[in-house]
Amino acid sequence: MSVLSGKKILLGVTAGIAAYKSAFLVRLLVKKGAEVRVVMTPAAKEFVTPLTLSTLSKNEVLSTFTDEDNENAQWNNHVALGLWADLFLIAPATANTLSKMAHGNSDNLLVATYLSAKCPVYFAPAMDLDMYQHPSTKETFETLASFGNTIIPAAHGELASGLVGQGRMAEPEEIVSFLEQDILNSLPLKNKKFLITAGPTYEAIDPVRFIGNHSSGKMGYALASEAARLGAEVTLISGPSSEKIPEGSLQVIKVTSAQEMYEAVEPLFRNCDVAILSAAVADYRPKNVASQKIKKKEQGLVLELEKTRDILASLGNEKKNQFLVGFALETENELENAKTKLKKKNLDLIVLNSLNDEGVAFGANTNKVTLIDANNKIDSFGVKEKKDVARDIIETIIEKLNA
Ligand code: CTP
Numbered sequence: 001m002s003v004l005s006g007k008k009i010l011l012g013v014t015a016g017i018a019a020y021k022s023a024f025l026v027r028l029l030v031k032k033g034a035e036v037r038v039v040m041t042p043a044a045k046e047f048v049t050p051l052t053l054s055t056l057s058k059n060e061v062l063s064t065f066t067d068e069d070n071e072n073a074q075w076n077n078h079v080a081l082g083l084w085a086d087l088f089l090i091a092p093a094t095a096n097t098l099s100k101m102a103h104g105n106s107d108n109l110l111v112a113t114y115l116s117a118k119c120p121v122y123f124a125p126a127m128d129l130d131m132y133q134h135p136s137t138k139e140t141f142e143t144l145a146s147f148g149n150t151i152i153p154a155a156h157g158e159l160a161s162g163l164v165g166q167g168r169m170a171e172p173e174e175i176v177s178f179l180e181q182d183i184l185n186s187l188p189l190k191n192k193k194f195l196i197t198a199g200p201t202y203e204a205i206d207p208v209r210f211i212g213n214h215s216s217g218k219m220g221y222a223l224a225s226e227a228a229r230l231g232a233e234v235t236l237i238s239g240p241s242s243e244k245i246p247e248g249s250l251q252v253i254k255v256t257s258a259q260e261m262y263e264a265v266e267p268l269f270r271n272c273d274v275a276i277l278s279a280a281v282a283d284y285r286p287k288n289v290a291s292q293k294i295k296k297k298e299q300g301l302v303l304e305l306e307k308t309r310d311i312l313a314s315l316g317n318e319k320k321n322q323f324l325v326g327f328a329l330e331t332e333n334e335l336e337n338a339k340t341k342l343k344k345k346n347l348d349l350i351v352l353n354s355l356n357d358e359g360v361a362f363g364a365n366t367n368k369v370t371l372i373d374a375n376n377k378i379d380s381f382g383v384k385e386k387k388d389v390a391r392d393i394i395e396t397i398i399e400k401l402n403a
Helices: 017-031 042-046 050-057 078-084 095-103 109-116 129-133 135-146 172-186 218-229 258-269 311-318 334-344 386-402
Strands: 008-013 035-040 087-093 121-125 155-158 164-168 193-198 233-238 250-254 274-277 284-286 305-307 323-330 349-354 369-373 378-380
Touching: 008 017, 008 050, 008 078, 008 109, 017 035, 017 050, 017 087, 017 172, 035 042, 035 050, 035 078, 035 109, 078 109, 087 095, 087 109, 087 172, 095 109, 095 121, 095 135, 121 135, 121 172, 129 135, 129 164, 193 218, 193 258, 218 233, 218 250, 218 274, 218 386, 233 258, 258 274, 258 311, 274 311, 274 386, 311 323, 323 334, 323 386, 334 349, 334 369, 349 386, 369 386
Parallel strands: 008 035, 008 087, 087 121, 193 233, 193 274, 233 250, 274 323, 323 349
Antiparallel strands: 155 164, 284 305, 349 369, 369 378
């Protein structure tokens, strides 16, 4: 999945011949899953029609402060448009519009929107080679860079004038790759490897029966999804769960038993930066697994159970520089029990769930957590959707990694 998926992208189109490529650009951005709106300078309509761009973006295209043909028209709100966008891309960006942007000359809707936008701004210049090299243009680029705007450099090639040199707008594919790479580079978990366990484990009694628990895997899947969204390379080791595999840079390994989970986790732990063990691993398993289905007898059945390996404690033992996070589900003396687990299992952070809290239940979409770090610093959060709880947990981990 592209990092552009779900992003609100405002495309500004100005009056250069490269405006014909805006149609391809809109199409590519929409294909990447972005929501696209287009604002044009009035002169840009000479090069590409608003109808083309509104059809491709599935949104009305704006170019003037009001609909000039409609006397009851409402003001096109450039402030709202600027605030709506997660990202403002001006492509093609002519020397004229760039100069207006650098000097705050908001005599059209596009530049007024630019001045109102709080999101990252990218611009892809398109002009003839001498214009591109002119000291005035270079000064404009520097001014815009000093505002925090990012240039997508023009390419070298044949220009509309027939001359050959730098000034051609980057191709739509290059612009989209540039945006993706720039966003990826700015993500807080870029280059970080996350190992996350989720769901229950099933411990076989015989070929048809098992000992399991009610864990749905929702919390672990939400954590995996959030870490991937923030740029981490995630491996999710999941026990039996019907949760949908999250999209993004994410590998999923499905396991069934505690032993299988351990065997999947252990070799990956050495090379990970952060391990979050949210799985509800069975503490016991049948000592002997019957090879055939156990038949019903007159008397009751006694199963002998043995302990499973505590995966979290094993990782705590072999931990070097990894940041290790465990979960604790408690019903009494919650804080004390969680603090004891944190120490005993050599963790950096423990996520405490109390079954006494409202909104905490197996299979629920909500959760309420308290985070305790290795210095016994306690952060309590309210009842939230699991995806928001995941956000709180991952944000806390980022803070601690950067501390
Ligand atoms: N865990 C694990 N392997 C196990 C059991 C638990 O990795 N065999 C991990 C869970 O993923 C969780 C943490 O240990 O992150 C806490 O599990 P929990 O069952 O609450 O605690 P226990 O240490 O097993 O203690 P108790 O059941 O007595 O509360």
